[in-house]
Amino acid sequence: MATASAAVRRDWLVGYTMVAPVVLGSLAFVVLPLGMVVWYSLHEWNVLANTFTFVGAENYQRMASDPGLGDALLATVWFSIGLVVVNIALALLLAVLLNQKLPGTTTFRTFFFSPVVVSLVAWTIVWSFLLQADGGINGFLSVLGAEGPNWLRHPTTAMIAVVIVQVFKNVGLNMILFLAALQGVPEELQEAARLDGAGAWRRFRSITLPLISPTILLVSIITIVGSLEVFAQIDVLTGGGPGNSTTVLVYYLYQQAFRFNEFGYASALAVLLFLIVLVLTLLQWQSRKRWVFHEV
């Protein structure tokens, strides 16, 4: 008995040793910083002036009356909605097309997926080159006889540009997830509907769409959460401008911290961002449970 217990304890020790790196790492680089960011958010802290004073909830009160934050949240909402709608619609269209066993499907799938492996900054640089007033996009439009706008210099077109660049970068990933879901739709159901005289659109709407809707929900939430973390694209493409039209929440946070040295206020913004992501992620897990249940 005593020896067995010793063996079990030795096994436990192996377990603790194996998980020690991530557990200690999580404490040092996730839990501790989260605690610190909450603590900082209760302080007025200017690095340049070297002041660090406890101000309680002042930073949070400031949020309520900060027009810059209001604009940033609005930009975030526009960006997220635009991204999710365009991304999901395009991903679904591409997945459906690739699921038709057309000639060249493998090659097209490679094309659509390839931007996913391209460095984000590299991809954004190429697009910022294409989106210049005299860049490739407008050159192409002028060949067609149309006059393109100076994309990155007008608030609306700049936001559209940021969304489009991000969509083409990552839509391939969602396309793959949808393709997997589409291939899980039973062939017999489609066949039965065809026997009943349902057209392709009708079959898509009444059979395919309901069956893959859990995946659509899951992918939408993932895409929204991902859209909140958009940073490099904004920094390279627009720098948050023109004006502050593309300054989304994370970019606003970055500016407050590393441009204006307002570390206390930036920390309060970080807490806000964390809460938003937390809620959305819990929703995602909830929907994943339903997804799994759905398949059983």
Add this chain to the structure above:
Amino acid sequence: MKSDVMPAPAPGRPGPSAPAVPPGDTRDAAPGPARRPPLGVRARRGLTRWLLVLLLAVLSLPFVFPTWWMATSSLKPMSEILRRVPTIWPQDPSLEAYGRVFTLQPFAQQYWNSLYIAVLVTLGTMLVAAMAGYAFARIRFPGANALFVLVLVGLLVPSEVTIVPLFRIVNSLGLINTHWPLIVIPVLGAPAVLAVFIMRQFFLGLPTELEEAGRIDGLGRWGVFWRIALPLSRSALGAVAIFTFLKSWNLYLEPIVYLSSKENFTLPQALTQYVDAYGGPMWNVQLAATTLTVLPVLAVFLLAQKQFVQGLAHSGLKG
């Protein structure tokens, strides 16, 4: 946009391109196994399919064209780049921009920085995640669940949330403008959590018979892990390796926060630095540097496409 792929025409509503159907034909939507669809329907089906292929080809332009444009423009002189109507192929290709990539910045050094950091992060993450994933899946030690939940918190934290305190921590350790934070934090911190999760899921789905056989043969826990479980987990480790490498290779926020001197920069950060005295981008040089960054990864992707797609689909599920 969604056209009929397998058209099933309703009676009394003949399609525009199916005039050859005799009136006596019932035009049943369900052709029997022995009956071929009427000629008109077959022709239309073929036409629809080719239209769909055409649609796919048009849709693939914004995915493929930027890479093409990047590579060809890097061979053009500035005068040709700024031409109003773009040239598809450089009229007078030159490698001049590639030379300037290396003279304007220590680009070779920056390339090496990105490469060695990404390799170390990838190897470190594979090891750490395999160990933790195995222990969380197989060993029933007290507190395992609580510790796993603690680790999972990392999945909820975008890097922007903790960047300020991490900057303070790194600063107080005197490690600003070194590569340490770019190596140690991803291996042990939030970015590694997804890898731990994927490895744990993999080991949970792995039958235990082989490991039990190993134990009977006298292997201890470590022996079973190293000699049996780890070799069996190659596919999951491959997925982890691919998305970890790409994440590190593409990291942008952390380098611009932690690094300040050009010889320490990593590639994504270095790419943005090719600007002239007025802050305007030197397009051909910038695109040449970008091409050098992108093409090797694209080449590896084309060689190991299946692994890339699977590996990244895993990471995509986290978002």
